[in-house]
Amino acid sequence: MxxxxxxWTRCTWRCRCYATRFVEAHxxxxxxxxxxxxxxxxxxxxxxxxxxxxxxxxRSADVVNAETTFARVMGGLxxxxxxxxxxxxxxxxxxSDPATLNYNLIRDKAKDRTNPIPPCAGxx
Numbered sequence: 001m002x003x004x005x006x007x008w009t010r011c012t013w014r015c016r017c018y019a020t021r022f023v024e025a026h027x028x029x030x031x032x033x034x035x036x037x038x039x040x041x042x043x044x045x046x047x048x049x050x051x052x053x054x055x056x057x058x059r060s061a062d063v064v065n066a067e068t069t070f071a072r073v074m075g076g077l078x079x080x081x082x083x084x085x086x087x088x089x090x091x092x093x094x095x096s097d098p099a100t101l102n103y104n105l106i107r108d109k110a111k112d113r114t115n116p117i118p119p120c121a122g123x124x
Contacts, residue, residue, distance in 0.1 A: 003038075022064075023106070026047070026051060030051065030052050030055070033045045033052065040112070048063060048066045048067065049063040051064075056107055057108070060106070061106040061107075061108045064105075064106050065105045065106060068105060069105075079094075082094060
């Protein structure tokens with residue numbers, strides 16, 4: 001797994017920070033669910049990529065990357081439609097979070113995957 005570590009507010013859309021935050025957030029939620037389970041308050045839990053069950057990003061990367069790619073394509077289509085409508089005079093205010101413009105993949109070195117996103121321009 002590979003991701004950047006610069007400050008969230010300084011990120012550009014090319015930054016790897018969203019991937020970093022996704023992994024950190026997902027792992028944090030799993031840890032919180034573990035604590036709730038240990039207290040006897042959790043009946044069951046699962047996630048689409050099955051990370052909660054096996055805690056191995058190399059086993060979850062294909063699902064996460066496919067969903068990320070789909071979201072990127074759909075977001076691009078919607079963004080293009082909005083831009084065309086705006087050019088025709090339709091008043092649309094885009095309130096999208098900058099993270100929706102990111103395209104970050106979980107890198108699995110064992111499968112020799114690469115992340116084409118360059119490091120954050122704001123990071124030294």
